[in-house]
Amino acid sequence: MARLSDRVAGSVGSVGEYLAEQRRSAQLSLRQLSDLAGVSNPYLSQIERGLRKPSADVLQQLAKALRISAETLYVRAGILDPDDGSDSRSASGVVDAVLLDPVLNERQKRVLLDVYASFVRENTPSDEPAAARPTAKKSPASKRTTK
Numbered sequence: 001m002a003r004l005s006d007r008v009a010g011s012v013g014s015v016g017e018y019l020a021e022q023r024r025s026a027q028l029s030l031r032q033l034s035d036l037a038g039v040s041n042p043y044l045s046q047i048e049r050g051l052r053k054p055s056a057d058v059l060q061q062l063a064k065a066l067r068i069s070a071e072t073l074y075v076r077a078g079i080l081d082p083d084d085g086s087d088s089r090s091a092s093g094v095v096d097a098v099l100l101d102p103v104l105n106e107r108q109k110r111v112l113l114d115v116y117a118s119f120v121r122e123n124t125p126s127d128e129p130a131a132a133r134p135t136a137k138k139s140p141a142s143k144r145t146t147k
Contacts, residue, residue, distance in 0.1 A: 069096050
């Protein structure tokens with residue numbers, strides 16, 4: 001199986017193929033994904049077939065609906081340079097690896113990401129900017145109330 005970094009380092013033209021692969025992996029129909037992302041069904045179809053180049057906003061909506069990294073889609077679309085490193089790259093790699101793992105179901109992915117995010121928060125110095133800390137989408141069950 002190809003390493004995650006190999007899969008992420010695709011060419012510009014592969015963003016549509018990558019989206020279609022992620023949609024199928026999430027077991028979503030074209031119509032379901034278009035509804036979740038707020039883009040039209042025909043437009044999404046054209047993106048997947050490589051006929052249209054989506055904007056960064058559309059890619060972000062699709063990433064959110066698929067629960068994958070928007071950065072990965074930006075690289076695939078040629079919006080971001082894959083060599084532009086950041087301090088959060090390793091955290092992003094962990095999140096991507098969990099989200100892309102075909103063996104885990106959605107609930108397991110949420111739980112793993114919640115646990116990972118809590119460990120990172122616990123081990124991150126308080127003077128470090130929050131932007132450098134990885135975030136995981138919170139599930140309703142993982143929210144805690146404080147007194």
